[in-house]
Amino acid sequence: MGNCCERAGNFFGPQKNTNVRVSLPAVCFVWQIAMIVLFGVFIRYDEESDAHWVVYKKDHNVTDIENDFYFRYPSFQDVHVMIFVGFGFLMTFLKRYSFGGVGFNFLIAAFGLQWALLMQGWFHSLDHTTGKIYIGVESLINADFCCAGSLIAYGALLGKVSPVQLMVVTLFGVTLFAVEEYIILDLLHCRDAGGSMVIHAFGGYYGLAISWVLYRPNLNQSKRLNGSVYHSDMFAMIGTLFLWMFWPSFNSAITDHGDGQHRAAINTYIALASSVLTTVAISSMSQKGGKLDMVHIQNATLAGGVAMGTAAEFMITPYGSLIVGFCCGIISTFGYLFITPFLEKYLKLQDTCGVHNLHAVPGMLGGFIGAIVAAAADESVYSKEGLINVFDFEGDFANRSPGTQGGFQAAGTCVSIAFGLVGGAIVGFILKFPIWGDPADDNCFDDEVYWEVPEDEETIPPVLEYNNHMIHKHQEISESNFSVEQS
Amino acid sequence: MGNCCERAGNFFGPQKNTNVRVSLPAVCFVWQIAMIVLFGVFIRYDEESDAHWVVYKKDHNVTDIENDFYFRYPSFQDVHVMIFVGFGFLMTFLKRYSFGGVGFNFLIAAFGLQWALLMQGWFHSLDHTTGKIYIGVESLINADFCCAGSLIAYGALLGKVSPVQLMVVTLFGVTLFAVEEYIILDLLHCRDAGGSMVIHAFGGYYGLAISWVLYRPNLNQSKRLNGSVYHSDMFAMIGTLFLWMFWPSFNSAITDHGDGQHRAAINTYIALASSVLTTVAISSMSQKGGKLDMVHIQNATLAGGVAMGTAAEFMITPYGSLIVGFCCGIISTFGYLFITPFLEKYLKLQDTCGVHNLHAVPGMLGGFIGAIVAAAADESVYSKEGLINVFDFEGDFANRSPGTQGGFQAAGTCVSIAFGLVGGAIVGFILKFPIWGDPADDNCFDDEVYWEVPEDEETIPPVLEYNNHMIHKHQEISESNFSVEQS
Amino acid sequence: MGNCCERAGNFFGPQKNTNVRVSLPAVCFVWQIAMIVLFGVFIRYDEESDAHWVVYKKDHNVTDIENDFYFRYPSFQDVHVMIFVGFGFLMTFLKRYSFGGVGFNFLIAAFGLQWALLMQGWFHSLDHTTGKIYIGVESLINADFCCAGSLIAYGALLGKVSPVQLMVVTLFGVTLFAVEEYIILDLLHCRDAGGSMVIHAFGGYYGLAISWVLYRPNLNQSKRLNGSVYHSDMFAMIGTLFLWMFWPSFNSAITDHGDGQHRAAINTYIALASSVLTTVAISSMSQKGGKLDMVHIQNATLAGGVAMGTAAEFMITPYGSLIVGFCCGIISTFGYLFITPFLEKYLKLQDTCGVHNLHAVPGMLGGFIGAIVAAAADESVYSKEGLINVFDFEGDFANRSPGTQGGFQAAGTCVSIAFGLVGGAIVGFILKFPIWGDPADDNCFDDEVYWEVPEDEETIPPVLEYNNHMIHKHQEISESNFSVEQS
Secondary structure, three states, X not given: OHHHHHHHHHHHOOOOOOOOOOXXXXXXXXXXXXXHHHHHHHEEEOOOOOOOHHHHHHHHOOOHHHXXXXXXXXXXXXXXXXXXXXXXXXXXXXXXXXXXXXXXHHHHHHHHHHHHHHHHXXXXXXXXXXXXEEEOHHHHHHHHHHHHHHHHHHHXXXXXXXXXXXXXHHHHHHHHHHHHHXXXXXXXXXXXXXXXXXXXXXXXHXXXXXXXXXXXXXXXXXXXHOOOOHHHHHHHHHHHHHHHHHHHHHHHOOOOOOHHHHHHHHHHHHHHHHHHHHXXXXXXXXXXXXXXXXXXXXXXXXXXXXXXXXXXHOOOOHHHHHHHHHHHHHHHHHHHHHHHHHHHHHOOOOOOOOHHHHHHHHHHHHHHHHHHHHHOOOHHXXXXXXXXXXXXXXXXXXXXXXXXXXXXXXXXXXXXXXXXHHHHHHHHHHHOOOOOOOOOHHHOOOHHHOEOOOOOOOOOOOHHHHHHHHHHHHHHHHHHHHHHHHX | OHHHHHHHHHHHOOOOOOOOOOHHHHHHHHHHHHHHHHHHHHEEEXXXXXXXXXHHHHHHOOOHHHOHHHHHHHHHHHHHHHHHHHHHHXXXXXXXXXXXXXXXXXXXXXXXXXXXXXXXXXXXXXXXXXXXXXXOHHHHHHHHHHHHHHHHHHHHHOOOXXXXXXXXXXXXXXXXXXXXXXXXXXXXXXXXXXXXXXXXXXXXHHHHHHHHHOOOOOXXXXXXXXXXOHXXXXXXXXXXXXXXXXXXXXXXXXXXXXXXXXXXXXXXXXXXXXXXXXXXXXXXXXXXXXXXXXXXXXXXXXXXHHHOOOHHHOOOOHHHHHXXXXXXXXXXXXXXXXXXXXXXXXXXXXXOOOHHHHHHXXXXXXXXXXXXXXXXXXXXXXXXXXXXXXXXXXXXXXXXXXXXXXXXXHHHHHHHHHHHHHHHHHHHHHHOOOOOOOOOHHHOOOHHHXXXXXXXXOOOOOHHHHHHHHHHHHHXXXXXXXXXXXX | OHHHHHHHHHHHOOOOOOOOOOHHHHHHHHHHHHHHHHHHHHEEEOOOOOOOHHHHHHHHOOOHHHOHHHHHHHHHHHHHHHHHHHHHHHOOOOOOOHHHHHHHHHHHHHHHHHHHHHHHHHHHHEEOOOOEEEEOHHHHHHHHHHHHHHHHHHHHHXXXXXXXXXXXXXXXXXXXXXXXXXXXXXXOOXXXXXXXHHHHHHHHHHHHHHHHHOOOOOHHHHHHHOOOOHHHHHHHHHHHHHHHHHHHHHHHOXXXXXXXXXXXXXXXXXXXXXXXXXXXXXXXXXXHHHOEOHHHXXXXXXXXXXXXXXXXXXXXXXXXXXXXXXXXXXXXXXXXXXXXXXXXXXXXXXXXXXXXXXXXXXXXXXHHHHHHHHHOOOHHHHOHHHHHHHHOOOHHHOOOOHHHHHHHHHHHXXXXXXXXXXXXXXXXXXXXXXXXXXXXXXXXXXXXXXEOOOOOOOOOOOHHHHHHHHHHHHHHHHHHXXXXXXX
């Protein structure tokens, strides 16, 4: 009873203000208008999406089918599905935060991709003659990728932050992403087509650092909602499967035309298959009676895809891919079993979706795997031209050896982690200001806070009994109110 | 109590006959057999899907990859997903009409696309020498598009009509579509690749006109079922997201090879992102506490895609696309907040899914936006050849100026609306005959009427308690029957 | 009471041991490690996915876009979705076996595709000079196809076997598949691009034979769980629709470049549309009041796609496709109404998903339809080169006539059925050993056996009432335990 009164005190005492009726519309409008202005100043169609293509075609003696659109659009659509359905539905596993999982994912990805087109444009494809950014289908893929970093971070924060905070996470996340990506891809000249480093390691550590700063010691007051029900686990499986199936497209979407895309898809497909078996094995071993845990199946099966993000386009060989998937399925499942509870207990780090095990660690491993595979590259395997082609040993980098490239790849991984941790810590402190409308500790993981939630699932009464039903219902409610007042 | 008796009177009194055991199979069989006969007489493979392709290739000096299949098949599959999963699941939001939402959508789309292949073939691609229609992948896309008009109309009628009525709606809908499309695209020589006019404005007003004629003054007798539950909203989000993600494919599926498809995809992608932010903003502003409403997120976020249906292939510029999405997200959300209730109260127009706000108005706006963008086109932006290429200023239309084209585009929009309103009113009157098996006013939005519905969700009892449980259940039922009799 | 005691006796008496904590991890690890070793020995990239492509391109005077990746990758991704989401979600219809439906499907497909790459490689594409198997995107499609056979078999076994048994089913299923496919495609030189014979007839009869051997006379002890609930039917519709929408890609994924893929997609699209209407018609006719049955809509609508697996790439004509879909929709729905109950009652054959009606019979019919269409082929329809191209009348088979080809196609169908029946019977007997951890008769169709299942759906209590609620709950549980002990 004492405990009950304490909680009642919490309830009626000074509550956190979760009203975002001013802040959320304000942020959306101001940022969307800023996007319109900046797009107006900077963004134009590139030569393959501009009406001048008909002239360009003649001048360059190419045909319509050689437009980059036909090389990349199918992969783009798969990536798009991963971002919105894959990440979105993967986060619907909580029993009463499915609206927030898929809905806020939708909101921040839609904002993030606009800001990403600008940020990535400024860093990677600003034409200094005209001062414009020229976009095509590859820009759209990169924008989706850039969002992925922030969506991964959302996984660590799921249920504990307000939509306004998520917009801030995304604004800074996309900005940091563009900078670290510029350093890693352009300055260090790393290869990272599927983003083990720039997307997963960065996004994972970014989210973890924010979550660490926003640690809630009394989060167990929301414990009753921090879990799944049968059907919310099924919705999450939609997310898992679309991520799993389309990961070959993710890792091959922006690799080189021809063998680059072909090989990246094959390697990722193989690694993912291997992850599934070892995830099932460890999950079964860890439970009394050998029962499988949906959390592992929903997440650790994807670790092979994350870890192949860098190496997929290299000649890692099919059995090499199998080994990567094999190990990462094990490591990721162990993470869910032991590391997440450890982090929460000893490092004060609450990681709702376990992004540490699915993105941070496999991403970091993927970066180092890429470094090793790059360092081991030689002309007998790649051919002379193939080596130049795969690693872009051209221009300033014409004399770089595979060994040196491996070193830079490893350095790039460290850069991405550092950006994630430092950037996340700073953003975390910004989010501690009491102005963002985040929920109280006993109010987390609850859609009621930010959504109009419809009535619960219940047996729909037949028409004749409906009035009676309503009467009974009101009686019940009065009685329960009464008993609450009495208690 | 008086009310209760009145309802009981309704219930036991002269009921509408919703038995479709004769009419539904009859319609399906007769129409399907008619399709077989007509396909036998008229439909053949075109040169790119015929076994003579191997000869054609040599004669025309093209390679396999230049077969239109490789330009359009990925987009076709995306459109196909939008029609069956997108529209289908978007209509599962009602708590007890999910079977009807996705199932009848499936039925009428599968019929509609066959009839569309014929109708569009007769109007657009009948070879007058041979009297045959030659089909390829573009025909399949157009057939899916043609169905979309009728599926949009279904949105306004959801839960209030029988499957037989829906088959009639589709038969006439596809027919009217083919005629208005012929007038708009061929006679007026409008451009409307994503169908703002021919699909959305037409389909929306077609459905609204039917719904207006079929007005049910006592529909509030089914009010208890006219709403969502938590998980039905999640199923609807599957529909929303697949529509949202694949809309760039919808608007680019039949545009010109090369820059046409490329630009249309980019513009639609950008406009949709912008719609999401303004929808969230208005939805949050409109509710006490700033809570978001799933109805808005499920629908108004798509308005940008609808409104870009005509202009997506033009040089509307990326920031122009953002502005279109920005405005349409606002307008559509306002529609759900104010216009739908207004229409229901004052114009006697019941619009279950709010197609007025998602299709009719954004489609109409999209038509006029297209007109404006077309009128503003000039050679400095498009290049001389680009202008001819984009607007097909060839043959009879070689001398048409962009300004004139804009005028015709606007005229086309009016034609589509007129077809929708007049056609819908006529079809509505046909559907008023008391022979179609539609549900009574207190029986709407209920899958029980047309589907074998399985038992409700409930705690599945463990094996040992199952017998006891069944005994208790029967007792409960007897008791509740008893209490009903007493009351 | 007697019945109750008997069941209690079952319950506390010698129970089947369903603990797979040793066997499942052991099988996963051993087989995955075997895969790594065998991939290391045998599997390499083919010339289109190897880094030497840049050299190959020059030598063969081709461009990047002519890499097979761009011909087949979009279709591959559609097939991939069918295997994991299509088959997976189609099997979620049971009220309490959704985890097992989608989860075990995931597990066995991920294992099966690895084993398939090896088995199909050894039989079809082993380079005898180097002793290596060279893989590309077409190999991935074929591996997915090969899994499909075992997944179909799983449909007949759903809810009645352990995951370890399913791994055995898949190991043998893939092996048998590769052998029968070698006989049918290579030795008999049949055409079967969409696998009516090699996938559907084989997989269907394979599963039925296993299920027949594993007949459980007391399966009605699990009757309470052998059915759907409202939302599990909705999840199953996700599977149905993705199978239905992407079946054109399934049947066209490995057909000839150009017209072959184009025509196969068109024919399948048309046949499937026709199936939907006749399924609805028969389903409605069969029920009192004309109500539709979700079982039919979820399954029989797909029969047209199965039956077009062989003939889709031939010149079957669009109306021929309609007729195939028309008949197979009827036959399949009749199967669910009459043949499945008949098989269970008189042939002791329990077929959970009704694969007999969806795969076995339509697959067999598809084989014979293919035979007839092949036998009817002539040069006036195909052109001389077209005929050679479609049927590969080259090399050893240059002098084969269409009539002879038809005979071989029919023979191939018989081979596939024989392999399914004999192989399934043998595998069934292997699975009867009491070591596999399969569930007891009163424990079937229950996720509790192999999964950690979260708490049930329930009204989530508001924070204030949570403690009270927990107290009440414990009281209820004590009371119910008490009453059980008393009874």
